[in-house]
Amino acid sequence: LKVGGSVQITASHNPAVYNGLKISRKGALPVGENSGLRDLEDMVYNGTVTITKSPGKVVDKPVKDAYLDFLRAYVPDLTELDLSIDLSHGMANLLAKDLLGEHHHYLYDHFDGTFPAHEPNPLEEENCKDIKAAVLENKSDVGVIFDGDADRVMFIDEKGRFIQPDYITAVIGEYFLAKKKGNVLQDIRTSRSTTEYLEKLGGRVTTWKVGHSYAKTKMKEIDAIFGGELAGHYYFKDFNNCDSGMLAALIVLQVVAKLHAQGKTFSSLIDTIVTYxxxxxxxxxxxxxxxxxxxxxxxxxxxxxxxxxxxxxxxxxxxxxxxxxxxxxxxxxxxxxxxxxxxxxxxxxxxxxxxxxxxxxx
Known part of the structure; x- marks a missing residue:
């Protein structure tokens, strides 16, 4: 869109009453506590408001189709895979079936901001009970569960095990390092299993603070090809250093499809990564x-x-x-x-x- 900033209304995985504003400036860089948010607060409380004599105008710019076109480049051949997917009544409903098709085992595949099935936070084990059960019942190759605003995604292996998100950093990191060696960002909580796995593949791993505003800024600073957090945020150089739950899901599905073609399971890869x-x-x-x-x-x-x-x-x-x-x-x-x-x-x-x-x- 070539604009100077953006504002997203989101409560992340919280109920709608907790809606807030996620703000970015030019270049998709986040406006966080130490990168402009305090300045905005000061302007709101202490600044002088001047009413302009020449107001601007609102222009609607549909972006869904362009975003889908970008994501379709990452969609693998899923014909041989059995997938269980929990959309958590959230924003993943906007894209999932357009990208993945209608024929998978979907849970909570309509919008409902009251989130009646479960809190849309897959990091809490209680919220993954249904997707785990679906994977086992359907004998799925993998389970996928998104959070409320779909900036995070988490995975269940074919054995019904929740995969700790920092291990997925190793999975996606390997995907990118196979294409080009480079810097990978991880947060301070990340497993040594992930760090050592990526370093053996030629990755240069940088550890940094927890939080999307810190991660996105550091991604650009070190020219990272990819970054991941324990909370299930995954950041991509090819996506302006921003996080996308759907892009992360598509790349993991590529990996699972490749493993399946080789007669291997998702759990076998995870068990190779985890050494601590x-x-x-x-x-x-x-x-x-x-x-x-x-x-x-x-x-x-x-x-x-x-x-x-x-x-x-x-x-x-x-x-x-x-x-x-x-x-x-x-x-x-x-x-x-x-x-x-x-x-x-x-x-x-x-x-x-x-x-x-x-x-x-x-």
Whole structure:
């Protein structure tokens, strides 16, 4: 459209009463807390409003067909695949059947902003029960589930297992690295399994802060070919460094179709990627978040000798056989913990140890 900015009305995976504005400036760069949003807030509350003498005009510009044309270049041959797809009563309904066809096993395939079936947040296991059951009942090769505004997507393998989204970063990263070696962006919570898998393929992996405004800006800064987050956001150089749940889904379906043609399953690829025991993200609701983080830093970064300490989004403290990240939520009153270790036993030991420290501040 060659415009100087954009505004999207969305509540993401939340009910409509939480609708807000997602703002971008020229070049599709996000306007976030540290990149213009505070300036806008100051202008709204303290600026002087001057009514123009020559008002502009509103022009309707349909973009759906152009977006579909862009996405169709990524649609694989799906004739041999059995797919179960949960559209979560959300915006994926606008595109899914145009791209994938009508004949798959669709769940909640009409718009309903009250989201009667389940909260449109596939990161919560409770919301994936129906798609898991559908995959097993239909003997599908893969299950796909979108969030409410379809900027995120997550996957279920043919065994009915939810695939942790940072492992999908490895799947999509491999797709792009096979075409051209380059930089890949991951967030600070990402599994070592993913990092090591991508590095073996020739990827140069950069770790950065959690959040779309940080990711999109860093993607452009390092000229990344692709980026992924634990929350299920996937960012593409070929899509102006922006995230698209539908584009991510199409690329994963390409991978699954190729595996199927080789007589392989989606789960076999995931099992190749995953080489560490991972806790997933655990939330602790407490008031003394800063004090808890300081105590963890003292114990693990000061009193011990870690291999590395990343401190740009909470702390990620790395040891030879395990690591953890603890960070404050940007949007909720939680302290979030992710940990990973070479063995389940070591993981259980460290998660228990860290959890006790955190809970002592509740």
């Amino acid at each position: 025991a991972n806790s997933g993200e655990t939330n602790f609701k407490l008031q003394q978040k800063d004090e808890a983080m300081a105590a963890l830093y003292q114990k693990y970064a000061v009193e011990q000798t870690p291999l590395a300490v990343l401190d740009f989004d909470g702390y990620r403290i790395e040891f030879a056989d395990w690591w953890f990240n603890v960070r404050k939520s940007n949007t909720e009153p939680y302290l979030r913990l992710v940990a990973e270790a070479r063995t389940e036993a070591l993981l259980a030991e460290k998660v228990g140890e860290i959890s006790r420290i955190i809970k002592s501040f509740s």
